Amino acid sequence: MTQESSHERGRAHRVVVIVDENSNPFELGCATEVFGLRRPEIGRELYDFHLCSPEPRTLMRDGFFTLTGVAELALADTADTLIVPNRPDVEVPRRPAVLDAVRRAHGRGARLVGFCSGAFTLAEAGVLDRRRATAHWQWADSFRARFPRVRFESDVLFVDDGDILTAAGSAAALDLGLHVVRRDHGAEVANSVSRRLVFAAHRDGGQRQFVERPVPELPDESLAPVLAWAQERLDSPLTVATLATRASVSAATLHRRFQAQLGTTPLAWLTSERVALACRLIERGESRFELVARRSGLGTAANLRTLIRRETGLTPSAYQRRFGPGPN
Structure with missing residues (x-):
């Protein structure tokens, strides 16, 4: 589902994030910062942003806090772009209801995004077979062993495979988020968002995940x-x-x-x-x-x-x- 098609329907492109038990707060914050905040300096609404969850109360990673007051999982069926859950316990299977929501979104042409371990969610849903993807380098061996049909790339910041995009750990979520903004709205808007973030406007996805930074x-x-x-x-x-x-x-x-x-x-x-x-x-x-x-x-x-x-x-x-x- 393209950015243009949502404009043709008379509304901003809808981005929906599924939050599930033990989800990482950092990547949720990245999604909210890039897609959810209003940008009055740009002069128009870039995205229609929402959170949803399969449960009324969602305990976030390591019990840091409980998320309440978000929409039901059914809202995922309205997403133009669906950001899937990510969490540190990659060996624990995702909820069948969440995987079904991902499959439905993919089937109707929505864009899918996985930050960090979100690639495991996409792979469990079966939408990454014979597709390119990445996740944090520390899970490369585990991912390849569990999902041998996925073309896993372990030494990049993010992978744009058209309608499915995945990012490596932590700050790479911001890189991928800005890449999506740039793809949807152009370099000028992406630069404006990056200035608000005080973050590099564009780091190419092919850059290495691990960059040595010795004491100068x-x-x-x-x-x-x-x-x-x-x-x-x-x-x-x-x-x-x-x-x-x-x-x-x-x-x-x-x-x-x-x-x-x-x-x-x-x-x-x-x-x-x-x-x-x-x-x-x-x-x-x-x-x-x-x-x-x-x-x-x-x-x-x-x-x-x-x-x-x-x-x-x-x-x-x-x-x-x-x-x-x-x-x-």
Whole structure:
């Protein structure tokens, strides 16, 4: 079920979170923060957000608190996007009623999202067979043993497999949530939400789950200064060598620092930042794609088309129709 179809019905895209016994409060908070809060600075409602549960009282993880006052599980049948339960006791089977709700949602074309161990819920429901998915790295062996028909990817932040999306543990839920916002509403809106969160607007799903963060030695080896410098000059002919020179290190050292601090390569980061800038330019009304390509540092319209399609699944023209100025 697409974002457009919910607009055609005259309402915002409905996101429903199923909360079940021993669910993790953190991922519930991530979903609420990204999809549930009103964004007056954006000027329109992005999502129609709800919680539901199979029981009137739901004891959350380790008995931290009891959740009451949410809708019945039947509300899951109205979701355009359904976020499934996740919890630390991955070996305990999920409730049949919850699994049935997931299967029904999948059968009618709703988008399914699993944060962290939510991938176990999706796999138990049988909707992940022959599909790509991820979860926290510590459960990789257990997941593969129980669900050998799922194409489990253990070293990524999140997996977007079209109508089913899964995220690794903890903060990757925010990465996936912002990715969904970006997919639904474009880069500009996703950036606005990320600013409210004080969180990185876009970390690619292919980045590694575990990023080494050693205690820094003097002099400061933070990449922040060179990243900020590069973001102001994306239209310039920047290369990995240029970034290394700016950081006063060799290209090999810069590569190691990117891998350690960001979990990606300098070239991949630079390309991602340029694509994000190109998307923002299109959203702000620039329709001359050759100019967009030059101003974002992507060079040519052909390169722009290739990279935007790879990143968003849309051609620049389709991206403009969907996220450009005008009725949305």
